[in-house]
């Protein structure tokens with residue numbers, strides 16, 4: 001496998017590489033907030049949840065947080081809001097809610 005020479009990565013930019021075209025290290029998405037463009041976020045009803053973990057297995061972004069074999073939250077820094085978890089939940093306890101409902105009102 002080709003090994004990238006990233007010694008001068010701090011000098012990389014649009015003059016040398018097209019913006020967004022370079023992923024020098026595999027698996028680095030966890031280091032960035034990739035959920036920033038989500039338009040709807042999953043919200044889980046804990047009372048209805050049966051802890052079947054379907055949402056965890058189906059999520060393509062590993063954004064369902066599990067502790068002690070139980071779903072505890074979503075990783076909103078990386079969740080893209082695709083809605084697959086809500087679609088696959090057999091208990092129908094995940095609702096996709098518009099992000100606008102979570103924005104702070106400044107006044």
Ligand code: SF4
Pocket residue numbers: 044048049050051052053054055056071088089090091092093094
């Ligand atoms: S798929 Fe639904 S019922 Fe199953 S763990 Fe996830 S939220 Fe709970």
Ligand code: SF4
Pocket residue numbers: 041042058059060061062063064074078079080081082083084085086
């Ligand atoms: S909305 Fe998509 S990315 Fe977010 S937790 Fe559900 S399946 Fe994962």
